[in-house]
C-alpha cells in the first residue's frame with residue numbers, strides 16, 4: 001500500500017518507514033526537516049520537503065503520490081516545552097493536523113494512523129490505565145492529542161474517515177541504525193546515555209518527592225521497534241475492518257527515573273554522576289499502560305520492550321553516534 005508518512009524523517013517515523021518497506025508497502029515521507037533528519041530516510045524512499053501547515057504543498061503531494069493511507073508523526077513532543085509555549089503546540093499539533101485530515105478527505109483518502117500519547121491521561125486514578133479512563137492531561141501537549149482524537153471521532157462519524165489512534169507510552173530504544181537525535185534533547189534515556197558518554201556533566205533527576213516507590217516518576221518505556229510493528233498492524237486493521245480504533249501501546253511495566261539510571265549504569269558499566277533537581281512542571285507522577293486492547297484488536301505482540309533491551313539498543317546507538325546523525 002502507498003503510505004504518506006508525515007514526519008517520517010523523525011525518530012519513530014523513520015523506524016516505521018523501514019517496517020513498512022519490510023512488509024512490502026511503499027512509504028513516501030513528507031517532512032519539513034525542522035526536527036527530522038534527511039539521513040534517517042532510506043535513500044530509495046521519496047522525501048517530500050513540505051510543511052504540514054501548507055495546504056497547497058500537501059495537496060500537491062497527494063496528487064503526485066496518490067497515497068492510500070496516511071500516518072502522522074509530525075507533532076511537537078516535549079510535554080515540558082508545551083507548558084512554556086502552548087500556542088505553538090496547539091498550532092502544530094492540532095491546527096495542522098486538521099489541515100491534513102481535510103486534505104486527505106478532499107482526495108478520498110480515508111485511512112489514517114495517528115500518533116497519540118499516554119499524555120492524554122495525565123495522572124490517572126488507577127494503573128495500569130485502560131483506554132476507557134477519563135482524559136485529563138496535565139499539560140498542553142497531552143491536550144493537543146486528546147483534541148485531535150475528538151476531531152477524529154467526529155470525522156469518523158460524519159465524513160467516512162477510518163483511523164487507528166495509537167496512544168504511545170514512553171517510546172525509547174534504537175533499531176535499524178535509527179536512534180534518538182533531538183535538539184535539544186529532553187528525554188530521560190538519551191540524556192542518561194549522553195551522561196555515560198561524558199557528553200553531559202550529570203543527569204538531573206526532576207524531583208524525588210513524588211508518591212512513588214522511590215519518590216521519582218514512574219514511566220512505561222516501550223521499544224520503538226514494537227511501536228513500528230503496531231503501525232503496520234494498524235494498516236492491516238484499516239484494510240480489514242470498517243471500524244476505527246483507539247489503543248494504548250506500552251510495555252505494561254513501570255520504571256522509575258532512579259531505576260532507569262541504575263539500569264543504565266549496569267548496562268554501560270559507567271558510574272556517571274546524578275544530581276537531584278526540582279520537579280519539572282506538567283509531569284505526572286506515574287503512568288503505566290494496559291495494552292490488552294492493542295493485543296486483542298491488532299494482534300500486537302511486544303518483543304523488545306524490556307528495559308534492558310531498550311537501554312542496550314539505545315546505548316549501541318549513542319555509543320556509535322555520539323553526535324547523533326552528525327556523527328555519520
Ligand code: UFG
Pocket residue numbers: 077078079080117118119168169170171186187188189191203204205206207217218219257280283287
Ligand atoms: N526526567 C528527569 N531528568 C531528565 C529528563 C527526564 O528526571 O533530564 C524525568 C521526567 O521528569 C519524567 C521521566 O524522566 O519523569 C521521563 O521523561 P521524558 O522527558 O523522557 O518523557 P515524558 O514522560 O515527559 O514524555 C514522553 C514523551 C511524550 C509522551 C510521554 C508519554 O516525550 O511525548 O512520554 O508518557 F507523551
